[in-house]
Amino acid sequence: MLPTFWARCPGLKTRNSRILRELHQSTPRSRILLNNRAPQALSALRNVSHGVNILSSLRGQTRSLTGALASKRVSFDPRFFSSNASVSLSAEHLSDAETSSHSTKPEELPTLTPPPVAMWLLASSALVFAVIVVGGVTRLTESGLSITEWKPITGILPPLGKADWEEAFEKYKATPEFKMINHSISLSDFKRIFYMEWGHRVLGRLIGLGFVIPLVYFASRRVLPRSLARNLTLYALLIGAQGALGWYMVKSGLEDALLETPGAVPRVSQYRLAAHLGTAFVLYAGMFSTGISILTDWRWAKNGTWxxxxxxxxxxxxxxxxxxxxxxxxxxxxxxxxxxxxxxxxxxxxxxxxxxxxxxxxxxxxxxxxxxxxxxxxxxxxxxxxxxxxxxxxxxxxxxxxxxxxxxxxxxxxxxxxxxxxxxxxxxxxxxxxxxxxxxxxxxxxxxxxxxxxxxxxxxxxxxxxxxxxxxxxxxxxxxxxxxxxxxxxxPGAAARLWRQAHLGSRKAASS
Structure with missing residues (x-):
């Protein structure tokens, strides 16, 4: 604002320079002529002096306002941890004598993932833990082969009427498990094992929805670093693949070839079971470790706890x-x-x-x-x-x-x-x-x-x-x-280290 004000006063500067030059370089004869103009010159000089005083006052007020704003931002502000964080800090703020001997160039701080993302990942890992346990109970109660079809969308609803239950039961009667082991069970017994497998599948669908919807939300809010968003997208794809792998496993226990194999037992392939369980372990470990890492990075950046x-x-x-x-x-x-x-x-x-x-x-x-x-x-x-x-x-x-x-x-x-x-x-x-x-x-x-x-x-x-x-x-x-x-x-992650250095730099600037 100040340079603009001064640039808009060329007439004032030119007039002042001309009058001073005439006063300084005038001959005795010209001084007599200038004496008649002296009151006009003195008035102009007073106007110039008054303008300079105004500009100096504005500069002082601007410095005071800048210092006050800087003092307000010395403390650590969690609002900086957002997708819109584009705080450009000086090399003094980004440098850390404890970790680096050279100064860091001013640049935008990277996105530091906030705790709500960690809570979502830990909740998702808890659901995966639950589905692992429920899947184990489903296998132990020999309920896994009770549903003979895979319907990712409509399968979320169980049979609603007697006719639907009779139809599902008839399909189960055609399986090797019913013919070789459970040929004497009743419809009520079938409902018990059906609901066990149905609950396992519904829980898997809830995990998918509970993961994908928040992922889209957090990604749209730009609170996820690019590498983390890529990894979480892979987890989402792995959840979908896990559903298909689960049906591939169940299908191995429904094959009619088991009826023709001497000594065969109607059960799923141990290879497919291990792949299905191993994938669940990978998903669980990935979600859990990522959630805990986000929390530890946040604590480190905020208060130095590690x-x-x-x-x-x-x-x-x-x-x-x-x-x-x-x-x-x-x-x-x-x-x-x-x-x-x-x-x-x-x-x-x-x-x-x-x-x-x-x-x-x-x-x-x-x-x-x-x-x-x-x-x-x-x-x-x-x-x-x-x-x-x-x-x-x-x-x-x-x-x-x-x-x-x-x-x-x-x-x-x-x-x-x-x-x-x-x-x-x-x-x-x-x-x-x-x-x-x-x-x-x-x-x-x-x-x-x-x-x-x-x-x-x-x-x-x-x-x-x-x-x-x-x-x-x-x-x-x-x-x-x-x-x-x-x-x-x-x-601690790179983003957490930079945020921690910026926080330490702001504290040093406040104390100096």
């Missing part, structure tokens, strides 16, 4: 993470998380083959540490003439071998968790680990003990539905503790 430590500088965070013992602990934690995941998948093969109904004793199997080798690798499971597939087919299709493998993996997982927990109790590593990491490895070890007890009880009591369902839920809880442990050992 890993249970409060008001920590960036340098302290990097120093802890770069400690050789912590890096080694993190590497072992990742390996243990993978082992937990593989052990859970092996449980899917046990469930698919009903292998838990064999050798209901522990720790021995038929009075021995391991069954005979000819039973573990029976030639009856080889399908090629040369028997070259005997190894992998026994590993995945022989119930005895599948149970033995699951036992070995479970024992290995338990002792690995115990070893990692004991390592975290050593004074040097205990002092270096963040408090949250110490809590999570303790929780993982406690959950591993509970899971072992549930697994042994399920085996000894011939796989009762309540114990078996709790055992499957325990595998998800153990995976949860390990995922949370990995999140507690991660570095």
């Amino acid at each position: 890993g249970g430590l409060k008001n920590t500088g960036s340098g302290a965070v990097w120093k802890v993470l770069e400690t050789p013992s912590v890096r080694r602990f993190t590497r072992y934690s990742k390996l243990l998380t993978g082992l937990v995941f593989i052990t859970a998948l092996s449980g899917a093969f046990v469930a698919g083959l009903d292998a838990g109904l064999l050798y209901n004793e522990f720790p021995l199997m038929g009075g021995r540490i391991a069954p005979p080798s000819d039973e573990l690798f029976s030639p009856l499971y080889a399908q090629k003439p040369d028997g070259s597939d005997i190894w992998w087919r026994n590993i995945f299709e022989n119930p005895t071998t599948v149970q033995f493998n699951h036992r070995c993996l479970a024992i290995t997982t338990y002792f690995s968790t115990a070893a990692l927990f004991l390592a975290s109790r050593r004074p040097a590593l205990r002092a270096a680990l963040p408090p949250l990491a110490r809590k999570m490895i303790l929780s993982a070890f406690a959950m591993a003990n509970i899971q072992v007890l549930l697994g042994i009880s399920t085996l000894l009591y011939l796989v009762p539905v309540p114990l078996a369902a709790m055992h499957q839920a325990g595998s998800v809880m153990l995976l949860t503790t390990m995922v949370h442990l990995l999140v507690s050992l991660r570095r």
Whole structure:
């Protein structure tokens, strides 16, 4: 505004310069002539002086107003965390002597995902946890083959009248499961197993709607960074693929070829069951870890809380993470998380083959540490003439071998968790680990003990539905503790680091 005001006064500047030049360069004769114009010149000079005073006053008021506004924005304002955040900060605000030796150029801060997104993801992961447990109960009650069709839209409604129920029951009577096992059940018995499978499918649809609709909302509000939006879109596609995979699994138990196979049992393919359960585990771990990471990044950017430590500088965070013992602990934690995941998948093969109904004793199997080798690798499971597939087919299709493998993996997982927990109790590593990491490895070890007890009880009591369902839920809880442990050992995201640096810079500017 001030340069514009001054630019609009060329006449005033020109007149002033001309009068001063004449007064300075005039001869004695011209001074006599100028004396008659002196009052006019003095009046002009007074006008110029008055204008300069006005401009100086306006400049002072502008500086005062700017300083007042700056003082109002010294404190951390959560409103900056939005899709419209385009705060251009100076290099002083973006630089952090603790993490970088060079200054950062002024630029817009990246989008920092707000906590509501984290709450939505954690709620979605809780629904996935529920559908895993309900799916396990559905399998244990042999209800999974009661619905013989897949209707993604209209299938959300159960049969509404007697005629609809009779039609659904007639379709079930044509399945191998009814002909070989449930040929004596009544319509009321059919309704019981039908509602179990229907509830599982409806819960899966609710997960899809509860994920896709908020995803579209948050993406339209531009509160999701581009990389996060891409990953969440992949999760949405995976949820849709999970529904198709579930029907592909159910379809394997409805094939008429089971009626012609000697010794066949009407059940779904253990391969498809493991794929279906494994996909659910991936979805759960992805949603849970992303939600927890968003919350930890937000706390770090807002108040410097990280890993249970409060008001920590960036340098302290990097120093802890770069400690050789912590890096080694993190590497072992990742390996243990993978082992937990593989052990859970092996449980899917046990469930698919009903292998838990064999050798209901522990720790021995038929009075021995391991069954005979000819039973573990029976030639009856080889399908090629040369028997070259005997190894992998026994590993995945022989119930005895599948149970033995699951036992070995479970024992290995338990002792690995115990070893990692004991390592975290050593004074040097205990002092270096963040408090949250110490809590999570303790929780993982406690959950591993509970899971072992549930697994042994399920085996000894011939796989009762309540114990078996709790055992499957325990595998998800153990995976949860390990995922949370990995999140507690991660570095805050790039966006959180920049926001934290900007906050520290504003505090330094306020104190100076």
